[in-house]
Amino acid sequence: MVKLNGADVIVVGSGFFGLTIAERISSELGKSVLVLEKRNHIGGNAYSYKDDATGVEVHKYGSHLFHTNNEKVWKYVNKFSHFNNYQHRVLAIAHGQYLNLPINLQTISNVFGKIFTPQEAKKFFEGLSREVIEENLEARALNLVGKELYEILIKGYTEKQWGTSTTDLPASIINRLPVRNNLDSRYFTDLYQGLPIEGYSDLFGKMIDSKNITVELNIDFFSVKEFIESDQLVVYTGPLDRFFNYKHGVLGWRTVDFEFQTIPLDDFQGNAVINYCDREVPYTRIHEFFHLHPERTKKFGKTIIAKEYSRVALEGDEPYYPINSKSDRDKLLKYREEKIPENYFLGGRLGTYKYLDMHMAIASALSLYETKISRWFED
């Protein structure tokens, strides 16, 4: 039985949001924090571990690339770990060729078999007919990038991601398709990029390395919720709908399944992530994790890959991406109108039903800490 009554603060969930809150409260206020985690490890979906047999830093929930333009967030994470200089680049394999993603001059030139300069690409996109009524995703994508790029890069991949035809998907799923009229092949253009040199677990370990912080794994918050006192602060980062016992219905999420394989090769695919855009290939992506740490030069003759498959999350599945359908948005509004006890704060990706990159979760936690939590203790 977890002892709740010793802690000033209970943090529910140990992703970047929860750990940032715990770290700030511990370091800045010297309060005691109990972190409750349902899984058998901390770190949420950013969790990684070093596989002993291969030396590979395995990202258990898919490649997590740290990137931010927020200097404050970058300085914050760098307090706990050095970062390597890895910059993510994604290639697609589609219709028998490698193509850069996001779409850039090289992608367009490969698809059309002739050089596009920045000016020519600009003209190409401006010249696309905008006459298709955007009644579904396909129509909008055609307006945004034209038939050729859509059919090679968007159609098959999107249908695998959503498990349905692009003509049956609402146009609203894509506001814009990132297209670059230059040759920048980085996946992210942020000023600060890299991966924690000893992996995410090392980083998370440093964040909670304080006598003020206790972590309890394998525990469901709702099994102990009733014992919480009203003078204990609770920062809840679990699913929003679960918090209210699904009273307005279940919020929809997409999940992904990973098929991990250890392969007796130095290099299976030559890149950290390759997107497979053709509809006939059952997976959406293959991750090959050793590419994320080019500074680890020791060779083991083995590599670990993970094939990624996308589908709707069912009960018990890990939620990844909010589906955000009309019905989801209606439910969300209702949940947001719900009153929560004064000693509770909700946050993080699951707690807000918002897709947050790691740096956004940290920024959001720092902001919650500064504007609300630190004051809560002042009063």
Add this chain to the structure above:
Amino acid sequence: MVKLNGADVIVVGSGFFGLTIAERISSELGKSVLVLEKRNHIGGNAYSYKDDATGVEVHKYGSHLFHTNNEKVWKYVNKFSHFNNYQHRVLAIAHGQYLNLPINLQTISNVFGKIFTPQEAKKFFEGLSREVIEENLEARALNLVGKELYEILIKGYTEKQWGTSTTDLPASIINRLPVRNNLDSRYFTDLYQGLPIEGYSDLFGKMIDSKNITVELNIDFFSVKEFIESDQLVVYTGPLDRFFNYKHGVLGWRTVDFEFQTIPLDDFQGNAVINYCDREVPYTRIHEFFHLHPERTKKFGKTIIAKEYSRVALEGDEPYYPINSKSDRDKLLKYREEKIPENYFLGGRLGTYKYLDMHMAIASALSLYETKISRWFED
């Protein structure tokens, strides 16, 4: 008239080698250093300046990319400047398509019109006939990468670089052609990469920011050499052959000419450097400097490019790359056997007739300082 007699040390030339020596002697030993520079600016070929009309950091002698695996060198330069996270990537335009350089899986796949995996590329290179006798550069290149890649990427470019047919060039010019059996498209794979955030001039200025260091521009060392006293230390980084008054002949260098243009476009070519491999295009490369500083987001609606042309250096030209012909190597040996006065040290690219990247020049200077110069003052 420059006053030589006040200085403990005369440094001849203000490239990375000379400035590192000056900085070390000043900071560590507190000795006074006089830097003599023939040009009207310091920094050697790494010199850059911010063009006011466009905001562009112009690299006057072509794009200079800082990259190193040497942690000591990286820490050293970071004492004087922050660095951005720019990682250099080069594309070729050849036979009507963009191709990644160095040759990687994407290059090979584009050239052959089908996907090569790491294993397939390995097999391809291993399977190349090695039967051609390597009597010239073309023969060696064919053995290394095969006919298709050679003809598209190597032949035309090399002929423009050297101004002569590849069948007339010695095989020894290329020991190997860097080929990657993966999708890494970085030009350098070094652990530390980036550009000084305020440009090289700012970095150089910080290096010599000491009352111990005086810089005299527009001065030819040989016009004042006779006034140097035997208790003054001289670190000479000028041309080796010139130091000995060309007594064993002139060492051969390649030079490059730049044709600078300001163009009223946000983006001319979409990348910092594009190599033009086709023989019919007269230049070898086009630099577009604003891409080197993606963190400078202010738009001026103008961009500066420089077309690069390669040729043999004649008298008065800037030496760039040692030609290193048989005759050069013979002369070099003779120069190396020459005695130099006890108070002289020779170093740097010109002083050793060796192509040195910036980080190599710094490492070499730090080493000379630690092993020889600091001891010279102890004695």
